[in-house]
Amino acid sequence: KNEVEQSPQNLTAQEGEFITINCSYSVGISALHWLQQHPGGGIVSLFMLSSGKKKHGRLIATINIQEKHSSLHITASHPRDSAVYICAAFFYGGSQGNLIFGKGTKLSVKP
């Protein structure tokens, strides 16, 4: 069964801390998507990756295909990073129906 697990479910950090959110999946995938859901509910795409590492500002996403694991890192965290972070895996099969979402990690960054 295609499954995506995220950890931790909830994360509280102090401003400036380095944050890591983990995502693991059950079988082979063609790509992995990291998304951010703002407290107001909107969902935006952060990264899409199928190998290696991507960086955008203070956000870094990595993926290890052999270990079936991806991480999202936030350096020098800020209260505006408070949001729910969601990973979603495109399992092989290629169709839209093979995009499975994790339950999300709720991050709260305190000033």
Add this chain to the structure above:
Amino acid sequence: NAGVTQTPKFQVLKTGQSMTLQCAQDMNHEYMSWYRQDPGMGLRLIHYSVGAGITDQGEVPNGYNVSRSTTEDFPLRLLSAAPSQTSVYFCASSYGAPTEQFFGPGTRLTVL
């Protein structure tokens, strides 16, 4: 460029009523999808479309109907609303699979 738009933002229905959630995109994306988001659960796929005239069921299609007559629009119809359909509904579009998903702002639906 408006991206993905959804209407309405909020809706309250009585059990048994029907309604249509609207979704439109102006990015010329072939793929469009409807998801529902419930507390403690990940986004779950209701229906999706890979182009005008082509739709398919996702994980939780029961009680919902879709059609795709144009590239831009992908409405979701609730045939006879039930309290179990109380949820937040998101429409998304993309160039294909697997490619980056663009989400609408969501519709919060309550069925009494």
